[in-house]
Structures are given as C-alpha cells and as structure tokens.
Amino acid sequence: MKAAFPGSFDPPTLGHVNIIRRAASIFEEITVVVAENRHKKHLFSPEERLELVSALVKPWKNVSVVLCGGLIVDFLRGRGVSLLIRGVRGAGDFSYEFELSMMNRTLNPEIETIFLTTDPEYGVVRSSAIKELASFGADISSMVPPPVVRALAAKFCRVRD
C-alpha cells in the first residue's frame, strides 16, 4: 500500500522524522507532501522546506518528497494514493486532526486517514514553538535534525550580520 504524509514542515522536526521512519516500515511507499500553502506565512520558502525534508528522508529508499501547491486530496487523486498518514503528539492534537480527516473524507470519500502517535520523547516538538525558541537562540538540537539546526541559525542570524 502507498501512503502520503502531508504537512507544512516549516521546519521539519525530529517528530516528523520519527513518524516517517515508522511509516516507512509499515507501508511500501511513502510520499512526503510538502504543502506550499501560499496563504500562510512561513519562515522557510516551499523550496527550502522541500530541500530540508529531502535531506532527512535519504536513509529510506521507499520515501520520496514532493511539493504540492493545491489541495492535498486533489493531488493524491492524481497519483493514485488514497491513504494519508498523520502524526498525533497527544490528545490535544487529536481534535483538530479528527476534524481535518473528516473534512478530507467529505471532499473525497476514498481518502482514508490513519494516525500514528509520535513517540513520547518527541511529544513536545512543535514546529511553531521551535521557531520561537530558535529566534531566542535556544539550543534546539534535541528537537530538530542537524541540517535544520543550521538552517534555523542562518535565518535568525542574518539580522545580526
């Protein structure tokens, strides 16, 4: 079975890597879908996010990464994928994810969403909080992989140059 793992990945975290690693051992093929979502304000450009995620998934032969500028459900239909994977860090995340999965099913009844729970050691790793921490110069090396540590440092150090 092929599955997709969609998200903003602004930036990708060790929590995302945790889900990808486990999903890659359950499903034959995983497509990580980087949602451009030009309506939202991101720290990293779509291309930067694609690049960061691509570097992280190299260890897994059955994982690929694509950029998606429109609706995920439309995008997947075109590629014959009907299974979405979502990571849930705890009960607080689930209400939103539950609603999102129902909405995707309303848009395309063939879409199935399955949920994996992030392993507890990555349960506090949320992209938005990481960006705020990085902006204060906090040590975030236990939350994001080394390339993302460097990418965040580069973003936030520019202002000091």
Place this chain on the structure above:
Amino acid sequence: MKAAFPGSFDPPTLGHVNIIRRAASIFEEITVVVAENRHKKHLFSPEERLELVSALVKPWKNVSVVLCGGLIVDFLRGRGVSLLIRGVRGAGDFSYEFELSMMNRTLNPEIETIFLTTDPEYGVVRSSAIKELASFGADISSMVPPPVVRALAAKFCRVRD
C-alpha cells in the same frame, strides 16, 4: 421565549442553517445577530454577511437577522432578549464556548446561553476551513448553501479575471 443566535457568519454554513432550523422549531422568535466585529479581518463585509444570512433564513417566518456593531450582551439587553443559542460541533468546540458563556454571564447575569449540537453530517463544517478550501477551488457544495457557494466563487475568482 425569544432567543438570539449570534455569530460572525463569514460565511454562513449548512451547519449554521442546521442550528437555525432546529432552534426555530423550539423557540417563538429567533434573532440571528451578525457580529460586525470590525477588529477582526473578515472575507465578507458586514453588509454581505447580513445579506447572505438573510437569504438563508427566508423559509422561517419566526427568524429575523440584524447587524450588531457592539457587544452582543448590550445589544440584547436593549431588545429584551436574554437567551443566547450557540451551536457546538463537538467536544473540541465546547471549552471555548463554555468560557464565552461564562464571560457573557459575568457581563450580564441575566444572560442564559443554551447549546445545541450540530448534526453529525455538518460536524466538519467550519467557516475558516471553508474559506481556505474555496481559495483552492475545492467543491464545497456539501458544506455551504448555493448562494454562499456563488459568493465564495466570486471572491476567489476575481484574482483570475
């Protein structure tokens, strides 16, 4: 008993219509209160929202629509209405609604809030998500009434012209 059903209605959804239809059969008179809330950014102007809601409530003789530029509790006091109706789509909504009802009661102890739960088929219908979907050109006809489908299309197609 007279009751009010306040909201932003940016835009009104089939979930709102579901609550209005059911409330109209429980209470003698329903006033749908379109909150201008000029502090928040809306897609539709207050006048557009008033017009969209007005079109939707025509089937019910005991439902009227008004625009409110200030505090709902002050507005209702002036009209002799002390009962607020709120629709709740699930447990995720309720925490916020509970707090809002307590705050309204602090502002005016005569205000009662009663909650109706949206029927499950409209449980995923949230105005903010609908706007995002419409901006991507998704088919939202199962979530909003036809006049709102057209109004959203008009908003988002302008950029293409």
Place this chain on the structure above:
Amino acid sequence: MKAAFPGSFDPPTLGHVNIIRRAASIFEEITVVVAENRHKKHLFSPEERLELVSALVKPWKNVSVVLCGGLIVDFLRGRGVSLLIRGVRGAGDFSYEFELSMMNRTLNPEIETIFLTTDPEYGVVRSSAIKELASFGADISSMVPPPVVRALAAKFCRVRD
C-alpha cells in the same frame, strides 16, 4: 415549549436545582424525569429519589416530577415531549453528554437535546462524589439542599446505631 430534564438524581444536588430553576424560566413546562434504571446500583430507591426531587421543585409551578422505568426517549414520545435538557458542569462532562444526545437522536430523530452549563459555584457538585463525602461524614451542606443533607445522614448513620 415543553421540556424534560432526565437524570438519576441519586441524590439531587444544588447543581440540579440550579439547572431546574433556570430551565423553568426559559420553558413553559419542565418535567423532571427520575430514571429508575434498575440495572444500576443506587443509594436511594426510585421512590426516595422521586420524593427528594419533588420536595425540591415545589417553588416552581411549571415543574413536575415523574418516575420512568424504561427508555427516556420512549417515555417522552408517549407524552408529546421532544426536548431534553441536560446540565453540563464543564468540558469534562461534555464528551459523554454529546455522545448520549447523538444516541438519543439515533433512537428517535425528533428528540432535541439542549445543554445548559451549571453555574460555576455548583461546578464541583457531582452526586457520586457527594455520596462518598457523606459516607465520611463530610459537611456537604454547600452541595445539596437541606432535605438531601438529612437523607444522606440517615443512610450513612444507620450503621452506627
């Protein structure tokens, strides 16, 4: 509009009285339905619960009390009542109540459930906790009306005689 307020009332609390008082000013007629529920173990017999609730609702002319041995939805159908009132003490209660209301609607699509939130000063008043406290001889006079204080004392003092 007629409405029903069903429950076990084992025993009735000041939280129940709070909901009844407010519902009685919103609806024309309130029927408090004491569910016998012989499958569950109660401290008070159905007749004792009926008597305790009856004493408490005397101040309101439009409130009556009945005992119900079967399904609430069947019982209400027979009496032409289709509106159920439920009190919710907070977000913790709501998940269960939401599910119950959906189940009642599945059993009889004409049944509407509306929710009132218990005023904060009665938010900690739960019948099961009150029974436990009373069994330890705690002062529960801020949680239940005087006749219930006496009834609980009578239940728990017997063993000392």
Place this chain on the structure above:
Amino acid sequence: MKAAFPGSFDPPTLGHVNIIRRAASIFEEITVVVAENRHKKHLFSPEERLELVSALVKPWKNVSVVLCGGLIVDFLRGRGVSLLIRGVRGAGDFSYEFELSMMNRTLNPEIETIFLTTDPEYGVVRSSAIKELASFGADISSMVPPPVVRALAAKFCRVRD
C-alpha cells in the same frame, strides 16, 4: 503488511464492522483478536463473541478471527504481527487509546498502533451503551448487524420466558 484488530466485541457493532471493512482494504491480512479477558464481566461468553465476529467478517477473504486468553502483545509476538489497529470514535476515546498504545509499546517496543476514525454515522455506537439499550428493548438495528440484534434479543428475552 499484516495487522491485528483487538477488542472485547461484547458484542461487535456496526462501528467495528466499519473499521474492519476499511482496514481490510488497506492491509494484506487482518486478524481480529477477541480478547477473552476473564477478569472482566461480559454479557457474551468468549465463544459467543468469537462466533458473532466470525459471522460478520465472512465477506472479507483477508480477515480471520482468533480468541486470545492472555496479553495481546505476547500473542502477536508469537504470530509475527507487530501492527495493531484501533478505531477511535472521537476525541473522547483518544486519551485512553493513546495511553494504551504507549503501554503496549512499553511492553514490546516493536508494537506499532495505528488509529482509524470510525465514520461519523457509527460515532455513537458503543458496545456498553448498546447492551443497556437492548436491555430496555430499544430498537438497535441501526447500531449492530442483524445477527447481533438477534443475539441480544435472545439474551434479554430469557428472563421473560
């Protein structure tokens, strides 16, 4: 990938069937594991539950049913299955399921749990509530499959004979 769907199934519901049907189209093989759990009081015996579930899964060639008297994680280890499927009816269910999945992972780090959400039309279908409804003679044919309707009727009618 092989997966297991464990539960008490006392009795199986249309919600269970909904999860099994969807899981059977995602995974190669599904083993439905009926947990005996002799510590808990069940309405149906382990053998009756096995039989009821077996009747329901006949339409799917890749679904089998087994009885398990011990720990699920030990049972699966012996069969080379490391993927558990759990159905979640809403945010209310998820806290418990999340904790259970973490506990299973503590007992055996190779165990993965994935969650599917029950389709909304079965969101109110909980085995414990169905038994209570059936005991009152309610029409539960929209909640459980016909063989379970009959099995419940047989259980609760005996007392009338």
Place this chain on the structure above:
Amino acid sequence: MKAAFPGSFDPPTLGHVNIIRRAASIFEEITVVVAENRHKKHLFSPEERLELVSALVKPWKNVSVVLCGGLIVDFLRGRGVSLLIRGVRGAGDFSYEFELSMMNRTLNPEIETIFLTTDPEYGVVRSSAIKELASFGADISSMVPPPVVRALAAKFCRVRD
C-alpha cells in the same frame, strides 16, 4: 512549607516515586498519605500499601508516610498541612484532578492543591493497568519498583500454587 501527597497507592508505581522525588526537593517536608478508602476494592490491604510506600520513600529524609481512614482534608487540618500535591500524567487526568481540587477547596477553603506533571517516561504508568498486566504475567519491571514487582507476583501467583 509542608506538603502532603495523597493517593491509594494500590500499588505505588515509578510514576509516584517520580513525583515524590521531585516534590521532596521543592518542599521542606512531604507526608505521603495512603488513603485507606474502605469503600473501594483494593488489591493490597491498607497495611500492605503503607509498607510498600514506606520502603520506597526511604531515600528521602524529609518524606514520611501515614495511613488515613477518613477525609484527607480533615486529616490535614489536624496536622497543620494545607498544601496538597497531585501528579498529573497528561491532559486526560487533569479534568478529574481539577474537579477534585475544587471539591477539596469547597470542603476546606484553606486547602491549596498544586500539580506536578509526571515525567514522560512514566506517563503510561497507571496503577489499575499495572494490576491487570501483572495478572497476565506481563513484565512490569519498567513501571513499578522491584519490591512492588515482587508483591504483585506474590498476589497473582498464589492461585498457581
């Protein structure tokens, strides 16, 4: 400041030890209060629970253990302690704990409850689940301290002798 840490401790877990260790470094004196609660069915007798907890708290000079047969709030009043410590394993626990703290404050307005969150590695450790796991012979040595592993084994092995 003196503080009390009340509970059933049936049996004590590594999660309890985690809270006690951290509380002992915040407060001058900690009294662990083993609630007898003879209304509830426990696996271990009050004396056994007292003994198990006493063995675990030996490393901390400022922690003592007592047995309490009545209401915690009354017990603490008699000893001049007005601060209760409660461990919370996650959002799922908190609703219940919040209500309990409010009820204690209603019984005695001088009682303060403060909450510590269990460290994530002990987040799945719940006494009731541990007893069930132990009854199946599961390896629970990562959830309870060695004396409790032995005590549980002794309880559940008796039947095999």
Place this chain on the structure above:
Amino acid sequence: MKAAFPGSFDPPTLGHVNIIRRAASIFEEITVVVAENRHKKHLFSPEERLELVSALVKPWKNVSVVLCGGLIVDFLRGRGVSLLIRGVRGAGDFSYEFELSMMNRTLNPEIETIFLTTDPEYGVVRSSAIKELASFGADISSMVPPPVVRALAAKFCRVRD
C-alpha cells in the same frame, strides 16, 4: 524555595493576582517575570506591563517583578531559580501548559513547573478577551484591578479624542 511566575501580562488580570496571592503564601520568594516577547504584538509596551504588575504586587513583601527579554529558562538559570509557577483556568488551558512545561524541561532539565488552578470566580478572565471587551467599552471591573481598568480605558479612548 524561590519560584518564578512568568507571563505576558498584557494586561495583568484579577486571575493573575489570585495566583500571585496564593503562591506568595506557599513560597518564600516569588519573582513575577514579565516576558517582553518582542515577536508578539502587545497592547501595552513591556515597560507599561512592568509598571502595571508592579503596582498590583505591592501588598506582598516577598513578591518582586522583573522584565525578561530572552528565554525564561536562561533568565532563571542566571538567578538560581528553577521553579516555575503557572496558573491553569481549566482543562482547556492544561494541554498547552503541559506541553510548554515539557519543552522547558527539555531546554533545561532542572526546571520544575508547578500548576495552580485559578479560583473559579476568575476562571473566565483571559487577557485577550478582556482587551476585546474593553475595546467595546464593556464594564470589565470584575475582571481586572482598578489600575488596569484605567489603563485600558486610556488605550481605547485615545481614538475618540
């Protein structure tokens, strides 16, 4: 034990005062830390927030107020404080607070967070809602102390001059 109570205090509310008053009777010294957080948009400047909080804490000799421009955990390390106090208004707040406390512990494992629950009469008092109410001219004197009532009036009246 010394403890810190961090927050934005934009503006401080009676809920904050409630937590400070109770924390001041539990701990030897309380440092209220006003987070500048220049990334977020505040109604009051850091200096105004510092001044408003300072006026409110005058009654307590063991409470001081400081401004913090960086990460709270770094700031506390420098001052030898490792205990954070957070007020929780209900279960809705707790998920976020739980995650925040875990993140702080990841950044500095010596940091302990303890939670106090806001007394119910201040449970609806949220700074963001108060600002919105004040912008409509609502009477917020039951939610914020008199100096904050005046400060809010000054902010929102300027536009009328």
